[in-house]
Amino acid sequence: MSTSHLHPFDAALALASSAAGLYTGHTSPAYWNMVGPFGGITAATLLQAVMQHPDRLGEPLSLTVNYAGALAEGPFTLQATPVRTNRSTQHWTLSILQPDAEGAPVVTTTATAVTAARRETWGVGDMPMPSVPAPAQCKRITPAFRSEWLQRYEMRPVSGALPEQWDGSGDTSLSQLWLRDAPERPLDFCALAAMADIFFPRVWLRRARQVPAGTVSITVYFHAGSDLLATTGSGYLLGQARAQEFRNGFFDQTAQLWNEAGTMLATSHQVVYFKE
Amino acid sequence: MSTSHLHPFDAALALASSAAGLYTGHTSPAYWNMVGPFGGITAATLLQAVMQHPDRLGEPLSLTVNYAGALAEGPFTLQATPVRTNRSTQHWTLSILQPDAEGAPVVTTTATAVTAARRETWGVGDMPMPSVPAPAQCKRITPAFRSEWLQRYEMRPVSGALPEQWDGSGDTSLSQLWLRDAPERPLDFCALAAMADIFFPRVWLRRARQVPAGTVSITVYFHAGSDLLATTGSGYLLGQARAQEFRNGFFDQTAQLWNEAGTMLATSHQVVYFKE
Structure with a gap:
């Protein structure tokens, strides 16, 4: 399989299937983080397995x-298994395995997902996009540290960028930034799942200290259907993230992603390990 | 097994184990909702299986x-399976099954959980408890509709109670209330998991229309360790919930639970189905 003409995101998500629900893939150097893949690319790869499953019904609702x-x-x-299919929702369990030193399979990642049929209903946004300068007015940053995956996104911070001095002076956990794939790529569910994990650990911002930290669990709720993703295309998303509580080696962070027109595409939450 | 002297919550969570990780239980009439158990009691029962598992390490971090x-x-x-145990975190997959009409087991519920060792670290609350009147100043309500589980909680709304008139006049999705088990019961992780699901569907408040609605997926992040739960005892918790986006038959809601001293115990998020 040649992936040379693919967007790096599509190359990273390439899966071969030997049976329904059983896939093989390969980690991507283009989305490498410090000691493993960028968490967002792992989330996107799991969702990709659901999207490619021959029995899938509906579009992603939660992951x-x-x-x-x-x-x-x-x-x-x-492995991706549709464990229950209802009239309007389908429930998935997923896992990623790699062999250990003796060749025995070890679970590296577990996941659940729900796909659902979207219907025309009443709707309203109850968390309006904050009023911020347009993407062109926000300067594109170059990655502040050497993690390859940072090169795969165009990031234009509005507020709450990485501290310039790690001096313990932090007083907020709120970040807002415009973002999109680099190079540009039309938005799909997998890309949206990855972008939900784009925010650096809130503890770095809140403490202005770059302590070791890593996501333990992330959940993404998809509010966009494929029609809204198509409308959004390769435009900028506004991402917002903040923490709620830091304690005893863990903290949570909540996030929202809107398209440039101000429509909510996804909300997300994660719990993160940090070291004192 | 006699459960006659147990608190209804403990009776509902009674599990018999025939092998490590394999349990049998019985739905509880005391926590019955409209067409099935209160979702919070199901979440608590799954966590109970983790708590009782002989191989469990650490305390609940996410569910x-x-x-x-x-x-x-x-x-x-x-079924509760610890699929991977690390130095400070342990990852669980869970499921509940019931026989279908032909006696074949069918998955009713899937879940994942993480337990973790809590350590003394720097910490800070970044989502302070809102300033609200004390529990004694907020009137206890009687359940507005006939779901048995509502009798199992003392609820003292601060704001955002159920609409008195279902006239489509809603303009907010925010609710705040003081709550505790009825009768009183010292707080533990399972009770906290259940309380994270106590909030009625935000669509009822936002629309002032009581449309059919049901939780599809809920996530709870535990910020409290067992010492903080012990300190909280059977005191009131302040619960707060709001929605972020309603669209195409689904919406999300975020929630926070603080103890009366203002310490964050848990944060939670769910995605909910609603019918037009």
Whole structure:
């Protein structure tokens, strides 16, 4: 399989299927983080397995990914099982496995997902997009540290960028930024899942200290259907993230993603490990 | 097994184990909702299986429960598997099964959980408890409709109670209320998981229309350790919930639970189905 002409995101998400629900893939150097893949690319890969499953009904509604252990560089196995299909929702369980030193399969990641049939109903946004300067008015930043995956996104911070000095002076956990794939790529559910994990650990901002930190579990709720994703295309999204509580080595962060027209595409939450 | 002297919550959570990770239980009439158990009691029961598992390490950090189908009145089987144990976190997959009309086991509920070792670290609350009147100043309400589980909680709304008139006049999705078990019961992780689901569907408040609605997936992040739960005892919790986006038959709601001293115990999020 040639992936040379693919967008790096599509190359990273390439899966081969040997049976319904059983896939093999390979970690992507283009989305490498410090000790494993960017968590967002792992979430996107799990969702990709659902999207490619021959029995899938409906579009993504929710995705929860639990990072049980770092994926090692190399191939992996992914299992996606539709455990129950209802009239309007379908429930999935997923896992990623890699062999340990003795070759025995070890779970690196567990996940659940729900796909659903979207219907025309009453609707309203109850969390309006904040009023911020347009993307062109916000300067594009170059990655502040050497994680390859940071090169895969165009980021234009509005507020709450990485501290310039790690001096313990932080007083907020709120970040807002314009973002999109680099190079540009039309938005789909997998890309949206990845973008929900784009925010650096809130503890870095709140403390102005770059302590070791890593996502333990993330949940993404998809409010957009495929028609809204198509309308959004390769435009900028506004991402917003903040923490609620830091305690005893863990904190949570909540996030929202709107398109430039101000329509909510996804909301997300995660719980993150941090080291003192 | 006699459960006659147990608190109804403990009676509802009674599980018998025939092998490590394999449990049988029975739905509880005391926590019955409209067409199945109160979602919070199902979440608590899943967490109870983790708490009672002989291989458990650490305390609950996160719990995600996916309501694939309503539990029928009667016995059920619960499977809890620690799929990976790390130095400070342990990852669980869970499911509840009931026989279908032909006796074949059907998944009603899937879940994942993470337990973790809590350590002394820096910490801060970044979502302070709102300033509200004390519990004694807020009138206890009697349940507005006939779901048995509502009798199991003392609720003292501060704001955003159920609309008195279902006239389509809603303009907010925010609710705040003081709550505790009825009768009183010292707080534990399972009770906290259940309380995270106590909020009525935000669509009822936002629309002032009581349309059919049901939780599809809920996630709870536990910020409290067992010492903080012990300190909280049987005191009141302040619960707060609001929606972020309603669209195409689904909406999300976010929630926070503080103890009366203003310490955050848990944050939670759910995605909910609603019918036009």
